Amino acid sequence: MAAGGNNRSRLLLVILLVTALFLITLDLRGINIAKNSRSATQSFLAPVQRGFSDFFSPVGNFFGDVKNFGKAKAQITDLQKENAKLKNQLVLNSDVKGQLAKLKGVLNLAGRGGYKVVAARVIGQGSASTFTQTITIDAGSSDGIQKDMTVINESGIVGVVKSVTGSSAIVILMSDPTFRIGVRIAGTQTVGILLGQGNSRYTLQLLDPTGTIKFGDALVSLGSDNNHPFVPGLPVGSVSFVDHSNSALTQTASVTGYANLNSLGVVSVITAVGKQDPKDSLVPTPDPTKTIYVTATPTPSASSATSNSPAPTPAPTVKAKK
Amino acid sequence: MSWTRAGIFSVFLFVVFVIQEAAISKINFPIAGFSLYLAVLLGLMSLEDKFGAFVLGFIGGLILDLSPSSDSPFGKWALILTIIGYLFATNRESIGDFTERPGSFVIFISIGAALTLLVFLCFGVLLGENNGSFGTNMLTILGNSLWTLLFAPILLPGLVKWRSITINSRERA
Numbered sequence: 001m002a003a004g005g006n007n008r009s010r011l012l013l014v015i016l017l018v019t020a021l022f023l024i025t026l027d028l029r030g031i032n033i034a035k036n037s038r039s040a041t042q043s044f045l046a047p048v049q050r051g052f053s054d055f056f057s058p059v060g061n062f063f064g065d066v067k068n069f070g071k072a073k074a075q076i077t078d079l080q081k082e083n084a085k086l087k088n089q090l091v092l093n094s095d096v097k098g099q100l101a102k103l104k105g106v107l108n109l110a111g112r113g114g115y116k117v118v119a120a121r122v123i124g125q126g127s128a129s130t131f132t133q134t135i136t137i138d139a140g141s142s143d144g145i146q147k148d149m150t151v152i153n154e155s156g157i158v159g160v161v162k163s164v165t166g167s168s169a170i171v172i173l174m175s176d177p178t179f180r181i182g183v184r185i186a187g188t189q190t191v192g193i194l195l196g197q198g199n200s201r202y203t204l205q206l207l208d209p210t211g212t213i214k215f216g217d218a219l220v221s222l223g224s225d226n227n228h229p230f231v232p233g234l235p236v237g238s239v240s241f242v243d244h245s246n247s248a249l250t251q252t253a254s255v256t257g258y259a260n261l262n263s264l265g266v267v268s269v270i271t272a273v274g275k276q277d278p279k280d281s282l283v284p285t286p287d288p289t290k291t292i293y294v295t296a297t298p299t300p301s302a303s304s305a306t307s308n309s310p311a312p313t314p315a316p317t318v319k320a321k322k
Numbered sequence: 323m324s325w326t327r328a329g330i331f332s333v334f335l336f337v338v339f340v341i342q343e344a345a346i347s348k349i350n351f352p353i354a355g356f357s358l359y360l361a362v363l364l365g366l367m368s369l370e371d372k373f374g375a376f377v378l379g380f381i382g383g384l385i386l387d388l389s390p391s392s393d394s395p396f397g398k399w400a401l402i403l404t405i406i407g408y409l410f411a412t413n414r415e416s417i418g419d420f421t422e423r424p425g426s427f428v429i430f431i432s433i434g435a436a437l438t439l440l441v442f443l444c445f446g447v448l449l450g451e452n453n454g455s456f457g458t459n460m461l462t463i464l465g466n467s468l469w470t471l472l473f474a475p476i477l478l479p480g481l482v483k484w485r486s487i488t489i490n491s492r493e494r495a
Contacts, residue, residue, distance in 0.1 A: 023397025177454030198454030
């Protein structure tokens with residue numbers, strides 16, 4: 001009896017393994033079981049994600065906030081005073097205000113680049129068990145979004161639309177290990193490929209063996225045919241470390257992205273592009289150095305009281321840099 | 323495991339999957355994310371007999387294959403979790419009843435979660451997938467199993483109770 005049970009178990013195990021392998025083979029041969037079933041799941045999940053998004057938006061960064069609690073302790077006293085002042089001015093919910101600021105920023109960037117965009121709220125993030133870096137947004141094909149459209153936030157490029165349903169879309173983030181984008185170094189026009197690494201750092205690989213990279217070089221997107229998946233001229237990131245080893249044929253560097261992919265609340269999908277390429281005009285410029293000159297002026301009373309004394313030496317000019 | 327129970331577990335796992343995709347994945351856990359779905363599935367698999375473990379693994383894997391954010395071929399999770407189910411079932415016999423030893427259960431689930439993700443990565447390499455740097459992946463596995471270790475004690479009583487509700491008198495005997 002036990003042997004019969006064991007045989008039955010073994011047979012079932014083999015059937016299940018063969019079924020799984022059969023499904024994998026079908027998928028790899030391009031039969032769209034996965035695409036259709038995942039699309040159906042996404043259509044089902046989108047309204048649920050949207051519902052949960054409202055609740056989880058404030059608590060999503062709970063652990064990060066707890067981690068920074070020690071650092072923030074010193075600022076609490078100052079903030080309490082400021083808080084009392086701000087309470088009077090508070091009209092909108094702080095979460096909504098934050099999203100509005102991000103939306104303003106992204107619309108500003110889109111306006112400067114001459115892009116037509118569709119704004120969307122982030123309602124979900126890729127599952128921890130899939131090793132992919134994705135987000136789900138609450139805009140889909142009914143809003144004019146199609147596969148392979150560029151997604152931006154207020155700082156620059158965020159990712160590309162991977163799949164679309166009627167009311168939602170999945171965006172593959174720049175940080176995904178499979179993500180590749182052609183970039184151009186602003187100014188020198190040297191081109192290269194930026195590779196996602198699964199974290200907030202990216203690797204830049206130049207295509208030209210004679211090209212050079214400098215620390216702080218700004219990178220913009222090179223663009224694709226018919227602007228899909230990438231529109232040209234979008235800020236991508238800046239070079240944070242240059243690899244000077246001679247082992248590679250072309251120079252490589254580490255890049256820090258302009259867009260903070262950990263705090264995406266509102267993003268925009270570029271649906272149409274203006275006639276003119278913005279070239280390097282969208283690269284964020286560093287804050288200009290502000291110089292304050294303070295020159296001491298002698299008061300009239302002081303000068304009359306000491307009329308016979310030699311003229312006072314002017315105080316040295318104070319040069320403060322911000 | 324009866325087919326009725328397999329059906330009930332499928333619905334239950336789908337609900338957990340929806341919670342995972344809609345809510346848990348929105349939380350930015352330090353180090354790496356926590357997969358409630360994997361913890362629940364592995365927990366249920368470890369409480370089942372040999373037959374039940376790999377049937378649950380297959381069903382659970384198929385549900386996980388539906389994840390819209392997944393880039394892997396459909397059926398990959400089903401294959402991996404069936405294998406994990408078989409490994410669980412064979413090793414569980416040497417450990418005995420988990421309900422009497424919650425400590426072993428928690429450690430077993432945590433190691434199981436790490437092993438599952440590791441097998442998933444290895445299969446990905448065999449299929450030619452690009453899953454990113456080794457360090458980042460190891461950190462993801464470590465983070466996930468750490469969170470599983472912390473949350474599994476909360477899940478254990480619920481899972482045991484759920485199992486005892488769904489089990490019928492014939493299976494109990």
